[in-house]
Amino acid sequence: MITDVPGVRVGHHHRIGGGWATGTTVVLLPAGTVGGVDCRGGAPGTRETDLLAPQNLVERVDAVCLSGGSAYGLAAADGVMRWLGERGVGYPVGQRPHEVVPIVPAAVIFDLPRGDWGNWPTAEFGYAACAAATGGPVEEGSVGAGAGARAGSLKGGVGTASACVGEFTLGAIAVCNARGEAVDPATGRFWVDGAVPESAVPSPGAGTDRPPDLNTTIGVVATDAALDKAQCSRLAMSAQHGLARAVRPSHTLFDGDTVFAAATGARPVAGPAERDALNTSAAEVFATAVARAVRAASTVGDLRAYRDTWG
Template identity: 55%
Template sequence: MTGHLTDVTGLEVGHLTRRGGGWLTGVTVVLTPPGTVGGVDVRGGGPGTHETDALDPRTLVPTVDAVVLTGGSAYGLVTAHGVQRFLAERGRGFPVGPGPGEVVPIVPAAAVFDLGRGGVFANHPTEGMGYAAAAAARPGPFARGVVGAGTGALLGGRFKGGVGTASAPAGAAVVAALAVVNAVGLPVPGPVPAAPVTPGPLNTTLVVVATDALLDPAETSRTATAAHAGLARALDPVHTLADGDTVFSLATGRVELAAARPERVGQLVELQRVAADVVRAAVLDAVASAETVGDWPAFPLPPARD
């Protein structure tokens, strides 16, 4: 399975990467077209998140303007403020007043733990790095591997992780995923058995799964839930107390599904099945795209990854 998250028309991805001089971290930003509905499902026991409560289907605002994935653990969540500033300067956000700039951008975010992996614990992403990643966002193919939020990512504490992506059709719709893999577990299948888990806030796999289908907030959130199956198929163990595994879901609304309930349910089941498939493929793509960095070798995946 190949493709990019940006195969969903209207999405743009930007990275900010810092390597060397005590740095090994970064930020990845997904910018959305207006009207994109968002959802989320947090399964890990050690999450670092920002504005995920705003994605509950029962809340006021159903749409999101961007999703931020960042290194730096909880410190890195400040990058979302930089993305908000970038969007506000362009008038993007939820209107809260009569003026053209009186908006509040909705920017949920989540972080992976990579503190100190570049050699200096205090070198973690800043607000300015979030702004720069948003400014770098473009449609079309984007860099994978040791870039953006995957720059300091590890697998099982001993192999290099990174950023991966994949896409596939689901009927008339497209479903795609971007994964930042910094997991306690190791890929399945793989020639190396999973290492014993050492408790601690040292891991997390973050995912953005997107579709161009027209979904309501509840359907979008359910897609995030279904997509977690892809993590469970790709990594062992997963959703542990030492992971912050989080899946964001986006629906841009370009492709209408059936209105009649029985047919619509069938289309949703297929779309969510494909969501799990592309998440698994994106995770394995991240592992395959990672390079050896310092003392962390690339994981020896077998040639056939799907």
């Protein structure tokens, strides 16, 4: 799990039922963590991504907020900022310890059709997710930001995975809400479990009455390696390759696929070969996290889960 990276904590808060199917997931990061980001697709919903560009001032990030609710759900990051600010965590801007601005990049998925209009995450969702965050096991499936997620024709959700890369630990968390399919609709086999010719992949919605939708898969890849902002951005780019392996098609006009990268800096990196190994692993681990999100999801309303469709 992403919490295998020392110091990384994850918390969920969501509401399901009674006209609700949405939520927020927060990744809390240890002091000194460097951040990066990679955005793809035609419909992103993000906050503070420009700040993570290598040429800009702030290098450290305090948390990443992943949320449902489309652009409305970006308000959940306000609650994350409040929770961190109350604890004096953030970029110092004054003479006194509490005078800080927490650095909280955020991204959202489009899950508005899952609930009643107006039922989307607020600042209280972000605050509650922070309060629930732990460094232990991470609940997967239809929880947090994945509560109302849809993965092609199936229920999407939250998934996480990790790997050891030499002396480093690398983990990922993904909220799969993709326009494309994570499984072969003809066989139920996950794309990450075996190569399938592109010609065998149907267009989104082919053979169904599903109307065009807005989607987006979002997530975080984290490591205990010491990377700068540019190297973190490269790590996030590599994780996007993993999304392309796990979902077909990915990065469409209807998706705003966004992956954040976080490097805690606990272990020095000797050179390019170690960074390349981390990048390669990022693609594999993020692909696994995406598949796990769909495998773990539960049916919500009339949106059936993989486990209820394929057993």
